[in-house]
Amino acid sequence: MRKKLNLLFGVLLPLLSAPPFASAQGSRVDESALRYYASTGQAERAQAEIRRLRALYPAWTPPENLSEKTSAGGADEDDLWDLFAANKLTELQAAIMARRAAEPGWEPSADLRAKLRVKLFRARVLGMAHDGRYADIVRELKSGGMRIEGADVETLWAVADAWRATRQNAQALDIYKAILKDTSEPGPRLATVQKAIGGLRMDEAEQLIALAKKGELEPIAMDIARARIAAFLHDERKEEVEAADLKLFAEYAKGEKGLKDANQPGLLGWYHYKLKSYQDALDWFKLSLEHGGDAMVAHGLAHSLRYLGMKREAEEVAYAWREPLVNNSILFIDILERDLTRPIPPYVEPERLARYGEVTLQTASGEGAQALAWYAYNSCQYDAALQWFTRAVAWHPKEPTVYGLALTLGRLKQDKEATVWINRYDGLFPLAVEIIFPVTVKPPTPCDQRLDQVAAYRPGLPGASGAPAPYGGDPRAVSDPTGRYAWGRVSPPGLTAPMGAPGVPKLARAFPIAVAAENPLRFAPAGQGMLLGPGGRPPGGFAQDRWQTGFPLVARRVPGVGAMPYERYGYALLPGYNGVQTYSSPKASDQLAPAGTLWSKEPPDDASSDNPPAARADPRPPVDTRAPRNG
Numbered sequence: 001m002r003k004k005l006n007l008l009f010g011v012l013l014p015l016l017s018a019p020p021f022a023s024a025q026g027s028r029v030d031e032s033a034l035r036y037y038a039s040t041g042q043a044e045r046a047q048a049e050i051r052r053l054r055a056l057y058p059a060w061t062p063p064e065n066l067s068e069k070t071s072a073g074g075a076d077e078d079d080l081w082d083l084f085a086a087n088k089l090t091e092l093q094a095a096i097m098a099r100r101a102a103e104p105g106w107e108p109s110a111d112l113r114a115k116l117r118v119k120l121f122r123a124r125v126l127g128m129a130h131d132g133r134y135a136d137i138v139r140e141l142k143s144g145g146m147r148i149e150g151a152d153v154e155t156l157w158a159v160a161d162a163w164r165a166t167r168q169n170a171q172a173l174d175i176y177k178a179i180l181k182d183t184s185e186p187g188p189r190l191a192t193v194q195k196a197i198g199g200l201r202m203d204e205a206e207q208l209i210a211l212a213k214k215g216e217l218e219p220i221a222m223d224i225a226r227a228r229i230a231a232f233l234h235d236e237r238k239e240e241v242e243a244a245d246l247k248l249f250a251e252y253a254k255g256e257k258g259l260k261d262a263n264q265p266g267l268l269g270w271y272h273y274k275l276k277s278y279q280d281a282l283d284w285f286k287l288s289l290e291h292g293g294d295a296m297v298a299h300g301l302a303h304s305l306r307y308l309g310m311k312r313e314a315e316e317v318a319y320a321w322r323e324p325l326v327n328n329s330i331l332f333i334d335i336l337e338r339d340l341t342r343p344i345p346p347y348v349e350p351e352r353l354a355r356y357g358e359v360t361l362q363t364a365s366g367e368g369a370q371a372l373a374w375y376a377y378n379s380c381q382y383d384a385a386l387q388w389f390t391r392a393v394a395w396h397p398k399e400p401t402v403y404g405l406a407l408t409l410g411r412l413k414q415d416k417e418a419t420v421w422i423n424r425y426d427g428l429f430p431l432a433v434e435i436i437f438p439v440t441v442k443p444p445t446p447c448d449q450r451l452d453q454v455a456a457y458r459p460g461l462p463g464a465s466g467a468p469a470p471y472g473g474d475p476r477a478v479s480d481p482t483g484r485y486a487w488g489r490v491s492p493p494g495l496t497a498p499m500g501a502p503g504v505p506k507l508a509r510a511f512p513i514a515v516a517a518e519n520p521l522r523f524a525p526a527g528q529g530m531l532l533g534p535g536g537r538p539p540g541g542f543a544q545d546r547w548q549t550g551f552p553l554v555a556r557r558v559p560g561v562g563a564m565p566y567e568r569y570g571y572a573l574l575p576g577y578n579g580v581q582t583y584s585s586p587k588a589s590d591q592l593a594p595a596g597t598l599w600s601k602e603p604p605d606d607a608s609s610d611n612p613p614a615a616r617a618d619p620r621p622p623v624d625t626r627a628p629r630n631g
Contacts, residue, residue, distance in 0.1 A: 009183065011414035012063065018550060022050065022064075031053070031063065032348075033049055033084075033085075033111075033115055034046060034049040034050065034053065034062070035066055035111075035178060036081045036084075036085070037049055037085075037354060039066070040078070040081075042085075045085070046066070047188065050062050052152075053406045053544040055183060055184060055185040055188075056152075056182065056183065057182075058184045073083065077108065077112060080092060080095055080096065080108060080112060080502060081096060081112070081295055083603075084112065084115065084116065084119070089119060089120060089123065090115070092116065093116075096108055099112035104553050111152060114150065114556035117147065117150075117623075118150045118151060120296060121146060121147065121148070121150075121155065122151065122152065122154075122155045123145070124146070125137060125155050125158050125162075125215075126154070126155065126158055126164075127160060129158040129161060129162065133163075134161065134162040134165035134166055135162075137158075137159065137162035137440075138162050138166050138168070139165065141159070141162075141615070149520020153179055153183060153188045153192070155603050156175055156178070156179055157179075157191075157192070157195060159175055160172040160176055160195070160199075161199070161614035163175065164199045164200065169200050169201065169204055172196075172199070172200065173196070173204050173207065173208070176192050176193075176195070176196050176208055177207070177208065177211065178190060178194075179192045180208060180211050180212075181211075183192065185419040189212070189216065190216075190217070190219060190220055192208070193205070193209060193212065193217060193220065194220055194223060196208045197223060197227045201231070201236050201487070202227055202228060202230075202231030202236050202237055203231075203236060203237065204475040205227065209224065217248055221248060221250055222249060222252050224245070224250050225241070225246070226264075226267065228241050228245055228266065229241050229246075229249060229267055229268070229271050230275070231244075231267050233267075233270055233274060233290065240275070241271070245511060246271075249264075249268065250268060252264065253265045253267070253268055253284075254287065255328040259287075260291075260604040262288045262289070262292045262293040262294070262297065263288070263293075263294075263297075264288075264289045265284045265285075265288040265291070266285065266288035266293055266294075266296070266297040266300070268284040268299050269281045269282075269283075269284035269285040269288060269301075269304075270300055271296065272284060272470075273300055273303065273518060276307075277290045277307065278304045278307045278308050279304075281300065281304045282301065282305065282308065285297055285298075285300045285304060286301065286302035288562060289301060294324070294325075295321045295324035295325035295327075296316075296321070296325060297325075298317055299318075299321070299327050299328050299331065300323075301316045301317055301324060302314045302317040302326035302331055302335075303323075303331070306335060311335055314331075314335055315335045315336060315352075318331040318332035318335060319332050319355065319359070320349070322359060324459055326363075329359060329363055329365075330365075332356075332359060332478060333356075333359065333360065333363075333365050333367050333371070335366040336348070336352070336356055336371070337368070337371040340356075340371040340374060340375040341370075341371050341373060342378070343375045343378060343445070344378065344445075344446060345374075345375050345378050345487060347486055347487055347488055348375070348487070348488040350488045350489050350491070351490055352488070353372070353375070353488050353489070353490055353491065354491055355386075356368065356371075356372065357372055357490075357491055357493065358526070359492060360372065361525065361526035362389075362526050362532075363525065363527060364395050364400075364523070364524070364525040365395065365396075366392050366394075366395035366397075366401065367396065369388050369389070369391040369395060369396075369493075370389070370392035370396070370400065370401045370404065372384075372388045372490055373385045373386075373388035373389040373392055373401075373404055373405075373408070374491040375487070376388060376488060377389075377404060377407065377408055377411075378445065378486075379445070379447070379478055379487035379488075379490070380446075380447040381477060381478060381487075381489065381490050382411045382412050383410055383412070383492070383493065384492050385404070385408045385411075385490075386405075386408045386412060387492045388407065388490070388492075389401065389404050389405040390405065390523075391493055391521075391523050392404075392405075392520055393405050393421075393519065393521050394519070394522055394523045395523065397519055397521075399428075399430075399431050399432065399589075400431065400626060402421060402429050402432050403427050403429065403431045403432045403435070405421055406418045406421050406422050406432050407435065407591060409421070410435070410506075413590075418435075418512060419436075420515050422511065423511060423515045424434060424436060424515050424517060424519070425556030426511075426555040426564065427556055427557065427558050427561065427564065427573050428555075428558050428561055430561070430562055430563065430564050433511075433564055433565050433566065434565045436566075437565035437566050438565075439565065443492070451514050465543055493523075497552075513552060516551055517551065551621070554573060554574050555574065555587075556572050556573060556574045556575065556576055556577065557573045557575055557576035557580055557581060557582075557583070558576060559576055559578060559580055559584060559588075560584050560588030560589075561583065561584060561588070562583050562584060562585060562586075562587035562588055562589060563583040564583070568581070585613060
């Protein structure tokens with residue numbers, strides 16, 4: 001008997017101390033209930049039992065002597081079978097116990113015992129499944145507390161559900177395979193395949209599809225096609241979906257039934273998007289939105305427009321759908337960020353800038369704040385740049401943002417504040433420290449007041465390839481000192497010199513200086529006032545810094561950070577917390593972040609700009625180093 005179980009259930013053999021399924025080719029068919037119904041004149045129940053047995057055992061034929069009851073106890077069991085037929089299993093078990101006590105040596109017939117065991121098994125499994133106790137089902141199966149032979153299809157489905165719920169798909173797949181092997185009725189076979197498609201990986205479900213008879217799965221062909229498309233989108237399938245399946249599902253998705261669920265054409269939109277067929281993706285996303293598609297469909301539409309070069313349209317779609325889905329708000333910030341962070345930015349209408357600032361403040365977006373800050377900085381609007389950079393550093397203090405803040409402070413002659421920020425991030429952000437230790441000579445920008453140098457460096461500036469055209473149509477526009485460029489005016493958040501070849505610079509007290517290490521900038525999103533506790537302090541607070549006075553003068557090495565600019569002069573940092581004394585190469589930002597971390601989802605610094613942050617460098621440092629210094 002165990003050999004048959006091994007053949008039918010594979011991995012279940014070491015888990016179950018039970019015989020295999022009864023089959024037409026194996027164990028004798030249990031005809032006890034059929035004989036009972038026939039002997040008691042219950043014709044309808046007898047016919048129903050015949051149909052059930054034929055479905056389970058196609059080679060079985062009803063016996064001619066149905067009126068003869070089988071018994072092992074040698075006594076009448078009519079009262080017991082009546083309880084069995086009425087599904088009064090508790091009373092039946094009590095009656096058996098009472099009869100055993102009254103008639104020593106008596107036992108119910110083997111047929112009744114087997115039939116009762118199957119019914120009890122069914123009731124227990126379905127009850128536990130109804131309560132979601134799938135782990136208990138699996139535990140009893142493994143311990144041998146449940147015997148699975150003779151179970152009907154519905155019970156086997158519940159057992160398979162238990163295996164799936166406990167992430168043991170191989171065992172669930174074996175159950176489904178056994179059902180297809182022992183069941184010939186079309187309904188249960190189709191339902192079994194559908195359950196597998198809905199609960200298993202598609203590569204596992206494909207094993208069941210391969211067991212189907214020719215044409216048998218035609219009624220669910222569209223479901224199979226849809227599942228294959230979904231599997232491709234979830235990287236469970238490497239091959240593209242066959243043309244026949246794609247055509248079948250496309251006809252359904254654009255038909256009357258498919259359009260009742262906007263996710264159906266949306267699914268095809270994502271399929272074509274993954275294949276980089278952006279025009280096809282756009283068409284399907286538009287069809288989905290026309291019939292009630294959700295914000296995620298709009299997200300796909302905006303991405304498709306972006307890749308087709310229709311960035312302004314993509315911006316409008318992302319803005320319109322920003323509230324229902326945060327992904328659209330993030331995408332809205334990303335789309336315009338590329339233009340805002342160009343070293344020589346194009347003209348952007350003040351209304352668009354104001355709208356961009358509104359979303360940035362509402363979402364406390366560090367990316368949006370730094371984009372507006374760079375646009376303001378590169379268009380000579382330094383006061384607005386300072387306010388946006390402070391928010392960017394408060395919300396997302398990364399290297400290019402701190403670098404921009406220091407540059408802006410220098411432009412505004414706030415040299416002391418600039419040096420504080422540079423020293424605060426010494427050892428962490430080399431780009432910021434490079435302001436004091438410049439590596440190369442950088443050409444002046446259009447905002448530089450030395451117009452003769454602008455002309456010398458870029459004599460063909462207005463007509464240069466990729467340069468923005470002069471814009472004279474907006475009287476509110478700001479321009480560079482030459483009057484050849486125009487930019488949109490950036491509203492503050494409250495309102496919605498070339499250096500020579502590097503040598504060891506004379507820094508006086510500019511660097512290094514002892515500063516508090518903590519970033520003091522704090523800004524709440526727009527509309528959300530800072531919550532204050534007793535004494536006007538934020539609730540919770542922070543752990544007290546052990547440095548109250550006498551802040552360290554020399555920075556410690558930070559693992560994952562590259563060389564500081566001054567190290568080429570022979571200066572060194574203190575060892576890191578883990579004892580490391582050398583800089584990292586390649587630095588952590590150039591390496592792939594571990595999968596699953598927040599940083600792994602961050603785009604590279606130049607992902608939203610045509611130029612890396614260093615390309616935005618100001619030609620003159622915020623600290624005036626031209627005068628002779630001592631020390």
